[in-house]
Amino acid sequence: MATTKALRDELDQLDDIHLTCRDLGHSWSVVGYYNPNGASTVARSLRCTRCTCIRDDRWRTNGERIRANYDHPDGYLIKGYGRIAPVDVRVTVLRRVKVYATKESMMQALARRSG
Numbered sequence: 001m002a003t004t005k006a007l008r009d010e011l012d013q014l015d016d017i018h019l020t021c022r023d024l025g026h027s028w029s030v031v032g033y034y035n036p037n038g039a040s041t042v043a044r045s046l047r048c049t050r051c052t053c054i055r056d057d058r059w060r061t062n063g064e065r066i067r068a069n070y071d072h073p074d075g076y077l078i079k080g081y082g083r084i085a086p087v088d089v090r091v092t093v094l095r096r097v098k099v100y101a102t103k104e105s106m107m108q109a110l111a112r113r114s115g
Contacts (some may be wrong), residue, residue: 010078018024021051022089
């Protein structure tokens with residue numbers, strides 16, 4: 001399905017951190033484990049090291065996954081579009097980045113910046 005101009009505009013408004021998490025996926029770090037409903041279930045709380053999204057995975061004590069709940073940071077969700085296709089996110093990324101002619105020229109430019 002073709003991306004609408006409205007969706008492109010919404011994706012263009014995302015900050016770089018939120019766009020990176022949509023492109024690469026969240027960078028999860030374990031916060032800890034707790035019993036949300038007594039001894040029959042366990043929850044693992046995770047936090048994205050980039051955008052601070054929180055995910056709580058609910059499991060039965062036999063390891064079976066029940067569900068995951070997400071608490072997205074302000075500015076991450078784009079209302080009215082549901083799941084956004086990865087290709088739409090990648091097109092937005094490509095509009096923002098500098099694309100070098102070769103990997104060698106990219107590495108030389110990065111070396112100059114860090115040196």
